[in-house]
Amino acid sequence: MNLLFQWFFPVYCLVMSFPFHKEPSFQSIKPNLVFILADQWRAQEMGYMGNTQILTPNLDQFASESLIFENSIATLPVCAPWRASFLTGQYPLTHGIFYNDKPLPNKALTLGEIYKEAGYQTGYIGKWHLNGHKRGEEPFSGRDKPVPADRRQGFDYWKVREVTHDYNNSFYFDEKDEKQTWPGYDVFPQTDSAISFMTKNKTKPFALVLSYGPPHDPYFSAPAEFKKLYDASNLTLRPNVPEEFQDSARRVLAGYYAHATAIDHAFGKLIRALDSLGISDNTLVVFTSEHGDMLMSKGVLKKQRPWDESIQVPLLIRYPDRLGKISRRIKNPIGTPDLLPTLLGLSQLEKPSTIEGRDFSDELISGKDISNEASLIMLPVPFHEWRFANGGREYRGIRTSRYTYVKDLRGPWLLYDNQSDPYQLTNLVDNPKYASLQKELENLLQTKLKERKDEFLPADEYMTRWNYLYDRQDSLRASNYLQINR
Template sequence: MKAFFGLMVSIGLLALLGTGFEINRPVEDISFQKNKKPNIVIIIADQWNAQSVGYAGNADVKTPNLDKLAARSVIFKNAVSVMPVCSPARASLLTGQYPLTHGVFYNDRPLRNKALTMAEIYKEAGYATGFIGKWHVNGQQNFEKQFSARNRPVPKDRRQGFDYWKAREVTHDYNNSFYFDENDVRHDWSGYDVFPQTDSAISFIDKNKAKPFLLVLAWGPPHDPYATAPEEYRKLYQPEKLTLRPNIPDSLKAKARKDLAGYYAHCTALDKSVGDLLTALKKAGVEENTILIFTSDHGDMLYSQGKMRKQKPWDESLLVPLIVHYPAGLGVKKRELTLPFSNIDILPTLLGLNDLKIPAAIEGTNYAAILSGKDQPTGEEAALIQLPVPFHENNFLNGGKEYRAIRTKQYTYVRDLNGPWLLYDNVKDPYQLTNRIGTSEYAAVQAKLEKVLVTKLAEAKDQFLTADTYMSHWKYKYDGKDSLRLH
């Protein structure tokens, strides 16, 4: 199947969309060619929510490099995680598919080799491919101990098309971190791992700047533990001076301020690395012809709604930052888009910007024409969110439950197996303080959103069944007490 789609990609390769202008470009820079395929750099952080960046209006967090980048890029105000938890979101980014299609709807389950992935498509199109950092889509098999795959090498045939390789399945010990190279040899990252990982990314760019490349740089922070950023960044934040969201209960505000200070310290450290990478792209002479994407796999509740971390259907968990920077194809004027953009839409949109044929296996939407300004959003776009199985810290015993949701530019509508659960008007109620389910004022809105959800479920071939049904179908075993329900 992969060979077939690779052939189709090669056949479908067309001329590059937009050639851009040569601005202040040294005459001796021979790495830039007028019609060269655009490079692609994807920076993906872990658990960075949409509101924790300066350009989104947050006056507390210090993200000067991202703010400068956003001022010259397309930014999405409603970028959505298709399933707001690590492995499913990452597998969806790589495949452009829903979690119930590729099968990674539960953390630490392996993405199957038959999946057609981003790196395989671009490799067939002549790109050098590289992956650095957190992988998290090659989990343990059913017969193995829970989390047993997290500290061992990812075999070559499980790297989904990436050749340059400095990765580890999972770690959250950012100051004592190691990785495996292409030959499965273990190496240590020196110090706070984000910094040497970014240095490796810069090295990859320098070595491949004369030919098109795809690079994914996957950082572990700002995922908890929150208090482990370098001291110089932790010193920047005093908990008592931080502004909290009004949907955080009074009883949790002290904890929220403490954790938020550490979370922001991680964000600022990562922002420093964004600046380093941008400088390297400019120095290499490839910034103009590089599609740079900055995003995250999912957000973090950080005590909003009295909740922690992810898998939740509220915006703090669902929404992520998303910047698309591509001077040659999109210019350098800031543009804000409010349409809901899922991480399953990233791959088809990249292929659209590349003028590469989009394989039929991809379920996301190609929004390249909207990014370029050729088309305008209809205002009716909706992103589907799936949570087929609640697990680990969000398991049934902790109140987790199966749900499906849609996010439009204005509304969030959520159903669980018992029926309609949540409805928020995010324009009038940005902190989602009032659930409108069953109210007469929003009866027509609820009916319309229900129809949209039914349509999206049909498109995704999602029957919205019980967690046990999906676990049985995919022959997965629950970890620990995840399968126990409260009755």
């Protein structure tokens, strides 16, 4: 027996010293990143936010295990600018994408490149909207062309369309620039592609962006089984929808909800697939949107405007290994440029010096709210559906956890107490009772602008600086533009 023990014990010690017998800690394993992006989904349209008429069961369940950001703010609430700020962690007047369909410079350091350099497999599926078109080319001419390999900003797995708002049997381009088709409603095969990517890379760290087109208009093109879930006549509208627009608003809202519930269905499939792969605990999953949609609040549709329906977006983050799976609500605002550095912090990757946003990962891990008093909102150049001729105007503002304060080139424009006036029905600007509050918010805005070295100039100044041309009729404005009554 002694001889057997003398032989066995050294072998046992040697085997037990091998790394695969040790419990891995999160510090030694790179987390995966799955970033799911919807287009034009406003924050208010979620079950977990108290909306009882929209059906989002999978997102609601996910929210019950996630951080819920109640004031996730689109710094510049429109498509390409949001994407550029998210991928670079920079503000629009730094990266230069403050207008749709302008090309993000190749020199930009982006999420895909940072994670790839850290050893990640990188993938992007769906809408891109950052290749743009060259100066002088026909507006929107780049939307149906492939994105060259050197313009993919570090993403290798590539199933992408620059821009489309046709969500049925739409086409895309693969890694070889070969044209392919998403069969049926594209949200579903795009989700299947994401699941395939995750499955193939489950044993190595990966970073994946899945970018859906809906619920962006057209509002009435979701699959029939989702459209039948909503009867427009029974929908309740926000109180800030003018009476004369309410019938059309209900029809639009029903179609919008159908898109949203279809995405929720696909999201549930993706999360269940991730769970079945056994890598959920070490995967950082994010769900958010580029901007909201007015949906006839204030009598208008779509985005760019500084009201909450446009600037507030859903933001859920789940990462069990570091954040646990107990839901927690974050009250203070987070802006678009803050997303990338915060994700890098949660991934334990170094924040490059090019990033301007703030990393809130330590506070999130510690269980605190984030230490951000206000997030900047801006529109350096109004364009397209909110061009000058349609009432568009340049603005800068801030959104705190309670207040909205906005200036245009003529001076203070909007002031809302969103706690007592959640539908922003009463503008308090220049109301003597709120003079001290307005001064406080003005000082805070000026501090934010000084940090960004933002001079708040007229739109033409920025278009000239970046050698951009206005699209079509965007530049037309009334001769008395700065004197028009608010």
